[in-house]
Amino acid sequence: MTSPPTTAMQFEQTRHELSTGSGVKISYIDYTPEQSCVVQSESPPCLAVCVFLEGSGESVLQNRARVRYAPDQALLFCSPDSSMSETHLPGRQHLRAVEIHYTEQTLQQIQGMPVQSMLRQLAAQASLRPAGPDSFLYQTPASSAMRAIAEQIFRQRAPAGVQQLFLHSKALELLSLLVAALLDEPALAEAPAVQRRDHKKLDHARECLLARLDHNWSLAELAHTANLNERKLKEGFKALFGTSVHAYLQEKRMQAAANLLSRTNLSITEVVMQTGYANPSHFTKLFRRHFGMTPREFIQSQTQ
The missing domain is CATH 2.60.120.810 (Jelly Rolls)
Structure with missing residues (x-):
């Protein structure tokens, strides 16, 4: 059709x-x-x-x-x-x-x-x-x-x-x-080449991160999930997506947090939990570094 x-x-x-x-x-x-x-x-x-x-x-x-x-x-x-x-x-x-x-x-x-x-x-x-x-x-x-x-x-x-x-x-x-x-x-x-057969595995690794942003991923667990060894995961992920696994996960968690704060009525504490952070103070520090304002200031900016 x-x-x-x-x-x-x-x-x-x-x-x-x-x-x-x-x-x-x-x-x-x-x-x-x-x-x-x-x-x-x-x-x-x-x-x-x-x-x-x-x-x-x-x-x-x-x-x-x-x-x-x-x-x-x-x-x-x-x-x-x-x-x-x-x-x-x-x-x-x-x-x-x-x-x-x-x-x-x-x-x-x-x-x-x-x-x-x-x-x-x-x-x-x-x-x-x-x-x-x-x-x-x-x-x-x-x-x-x-x-x-x-x-x-x-x-x-x-x-x-x-x-x-x-x-x-x-x-x-x-x-x-x-x-x-x-x-x-x-x-x-000169950068490490990513073999074509590893592209789908690295895409799968990224999709796993995005599907479970609240999960406390370890490099070993993600490598096992994607059927890659840790070295191939680290080098291939950086070569294909331009950043490390940890930095990518943090970036996507921040984006998800901003979406939840702007589009839902969830409290800041609930957003912290849904995006994989255990410490609200640490979350606020990372959020300010990423967006230049605190989560509460971000919410206020959406209503103006």
Whole structure:
């Protein structure tokens, strides 16, 4: 049974656009389709970054290439021409993502090198060219720094007077991190290689962490669950997801805590227990470090 098509207009209604002034357009998606659907859309000429925070699916590009997206992935897309795509969204699955579009004029103002030279260098290395020979698409694990910026944009609560400056600076910081990682790709060859047969096992390890955030995971237990030895788990997880198992678990616990505090009526103590922390004081310290405010201040910011 095929999925019913969803028009681009219907899907666009789920986007929330954030103003940053001229040169940069930011939007975030916070959407749970009731049933599986296909979004058919046309993208204008652009350079764009997208970071997926939750949800998975697949896009069929103009050249019929298929790209699967999943949590903690980043995309860099460039095309001098308009391009078509179909995005397949599973039903009843929460999708959260941040998408940023940049104009060439903005890039010329902030880059130390001519923007065309930078784009040509990236285009020369690209294996995916979804909209013609001058287009390119990169798909890479989002580093912990990239994910943190995407979450800051998604949850931004900056005062109205400084909101544009905050969002603009974060958009440029995210682009610089992604471009720097891509241009430094040869240096990554020295990192431990992840064998293809271990990818599914490492994905399974990550899914186990996400499914039981309240569990007190040990490295040995997680390695046993994923059918990997501890060394392969440690090295492979860092190579594939850009961070250690412990740091990833803590990051996801903080995100879950923020979701519970903003979307439920649970008390702070209940949130502490549901996210795997035994000590409320320790939880508050980590929360402040991650979000720049205490859990109580965070709750108050959601009601303003």
